[in-house]
Amino acid sequence: MNFHRRSLLAAAAASTLSAVAPLALAQASYPARRVSLVVPFPAGGPADMVARVMQPLVQKALGEVVIVENFAGVGGALGVGKVLSAPPDGHSVLLATVAEPILPPLTMPNVRHKPEDLVLVSQLSYTNIALVVRPSLNIRSVQQLLEHMKNPSAKALSYATPGSGTLYHLMGEHFKSLTGGQLLHVPYKGLAPALNDLLGGQVDIAFLPMAGSTAKLIEQGSLRLIANAAAEPVAGVPRLGDVDGLKDFVYTVWTGVFLPRQVPAEVVATLHRAVDTALQGPEFENYTREAGGVALKRAMPLAQAQKFYSAEAQRLTRIFQAVKLKVD
Numbered sequence: 001m002n003f004h005r006r007s008l009l010a011a012a013a014a015s016t017l018s019a020v021a022p023l024a025l026a027q028a029s030y031p032a033r034r035v036s037l038v039v040p041f042p043a044g045g046p047a048d049m050v051a052r053v054m055q056p057l058v059q060k061a062l063g064e065v066v067i068v069e070n071f072a073g074v075g076g077a078l079g080v081g082k083v084l085s086a087p088p089d090g091h092s093v094l095l096a097t098v099a100e101p102i103l104p105p106l107t108m109p110n111v112r113h114k115p116e117d118l119v120l121v122s123q124l125s126y127t128n129i130a131l132v133v134r135p136s137l138n139i140r141s142v143q144q145l146l147e148h149m150k151n152p153s154a155k156a157l158s159y160a161t162p163g164s165g166t167l168y169h170l171m172g173e174h175f176k177s178l179t180g181g182q183l184l185h186v187p188y189k190g191l192a193p194a195l196n197d198l199l200g201g202q203v204d205i206a207f208l209p210m211a212g213s214t215a216k217l218i219e220q221g222s223l224r225l226i227a228n229a230a231a232e233p234v235a236g237v238p239r240l241g242d243v244d245g246l247k248d249f250v251y252t253v254w255t256g257v258f259l260p261r262q263v264p265a266e267v268v269a270t271l272h273r274a275v276d277t278a279l280q281g282p283e284f285e286n287y288t289r290e291a292g293g294v295a296l297k298r299a300m301p302l303a304q305a306q307k308f309y310s311a312e313a314q315r316l317t318r319i320f321q322a323v324k325l326k327v328d
Contacts, residue, residue, distance in 0.1 A: 030267045031064040036092050040079025040100045042072045046212065046291070050124060050255050051095045053287045057278035062270075075165055076100030077111045084113055088262035090271055094118065098254050099167040102313050106320045107165035107327040115317075118258040120309035121268060122275050122299035125288045126254035129171070129229040130210040131240065134201050135221060142227045142243055145205070149181025157204040158184040160194035165327040170316065171207045171229070171251055173323040178245055187328065198223070209253050211292030256309075268302065275299045 037058070039051045051068045059066035071079040080100055086092035094101075101118050104111040131142075137157075139145050148154050161168040164187040176183045186203050188194040195213070197203050199222055208214045210228060217223045227238045229251040240249045257275055259268055276299035278284060288295035300308065 030090055030270050031062050032089075033091060034065045034067060035059075035062060035090070037066060037068045037095050038079050038083050038092060039068060039070050039095050040072060040076035041070065043070050046127075046209070047095065047097055047255055049287075049291070053284055054095070054124065054275075054278055057281060057283060058274050061274035061277040074111065075104045075108060075163070077104040077108065077113065080104070080113050080118070083258070084117055084260050086260075088260045088264075090259060090263050090267035093121075093271065094258040095124075095255065096258060097167075098252075098256070098312055098316075101258060102316050103165060103167065103170070103320075106317060107325065115309075115313035117261055118309075119261050119263070119268065120300075120305040121257040121259055121272050121302070122279075122305050123254050123256045123296055123308065124275070124279070124284070125293045125295045126252040127291075127293040128210040128234060129207050129251045129253065130214060130218070130225050130237075131205065131207055131227045131229065132198070132214070132218065132223040132225055133205045134198055134203070135224050136201055137204055137224075140224065140226065142238060142240065145226065146179055146181060146243075149176075149179060149183060156182045156184050158186045160186050160188060160198050160203040160206040162191040162194050163187050163189060165325070167251070167253065167316075168207050169327075170319060170323070170325055173325055174319050175207075175240075175246075175249060177323045178249055207251075209292075215292050256305075272299055272302055 035058075037051050037055060039048050041047045048068070048070060055066050055068050071082045076096060076099065079096065080094060083092045083094040101113070102115045105114055133139050133145070139148060148157060159172045161172060163169065169185065169187065172183060172185060188197070191208070194203070194206060195208065198206050199217070207229065214223070218225045225237060227240045228234050229240050229249060231241070231250045231252070233239055240246050257271070259271065279296055279299055285295040285297070
């Protein structure tokens with residue numbers, strides 16, 4: 001090998017190393033600055049509260065400042081877009097429920113992101129879904145509800161949701177499709193006004209998270225619980241999945257931590273370890289239990305998290321297409 005050839009090879013190697021070095025250095029030093037937990041909801045909601053509890057725990061585990069930022073709107077798509085438009089270096093993290101990465105691309109033509117643009121670092125917690133009716137309605141069981149829905153001479157029942165195109169809207173139309181009965185969709189701007197009208201008797205039924213005020217209202221008799229949509233049995237509560245024709249009607253609202261797919265694997269692994277550490281302490285578990293949910297005790301292994309998230313995206317997409325969900 002002559003001197004000229006050796007010089008060219010050395011220069012090429014140096015050029016390659018200089019290009020790779022900044023990326024490797026960035027990965028090795030993550031986090032290099034403040035980390036933002038982006039929540040696609042207004043402050044004060046359930047997902048925001050999860051973020052507020054996780055923030056100091058993840059901050060301690062990462063050894064860097066972590067803040068919570070709220071970017072609400074467009075069914076959660078604004079918050080998702082905020083994270084996807086940031087540099088893919090792990091300093092902008094999405095904390096969302098199952099719905100925001102998956103449903104807006106299906107229901108809103110102007111939303112450009114896809115579920116596969118994100119990776120799930122880990123699920124954090126989940127909340128079971130209750131099927132409730134207003135107490136003045138003479139329905140006390142799923143069987144009675146189905147009989148009413150299928151009775152052509154009966155007045156169609158209305159169901160409240162926090163908005164058109166939401167997970168709760170999909171659940172209502174899926175339930176109607178599987179049972180062959182009639183239900184009238186009444187969308188609201190959030191769970192709070194939907195719950196208020198259900199309590200006031202303006203609407204008949206709703207699927208609601210079995211957490212917070214819902215559980216208290218059921219205990220007080222202000223709402224009547226007739227079933228839940230959980231995958232596993234819940235003591236004393238009929239499970240919709242055990243009803244003939246409703247085997248596939250299984251839903252929970254789960255929260256998770258997501259990163260853009262382009263984030264380097266080493267950075268994803270570092271954040272995963274921080275989330276795992278945060279979940280092992282009592283703070284998040286205690287908060288989630290008191291709120292009516294179930295917290296994971298450890299972070300999901302990354303491969304399991306991706307398999308779980310992919311299966312959820314495919315399942316909700318399949319249901320959306322099957323029920324031909326119409327979004328107003």
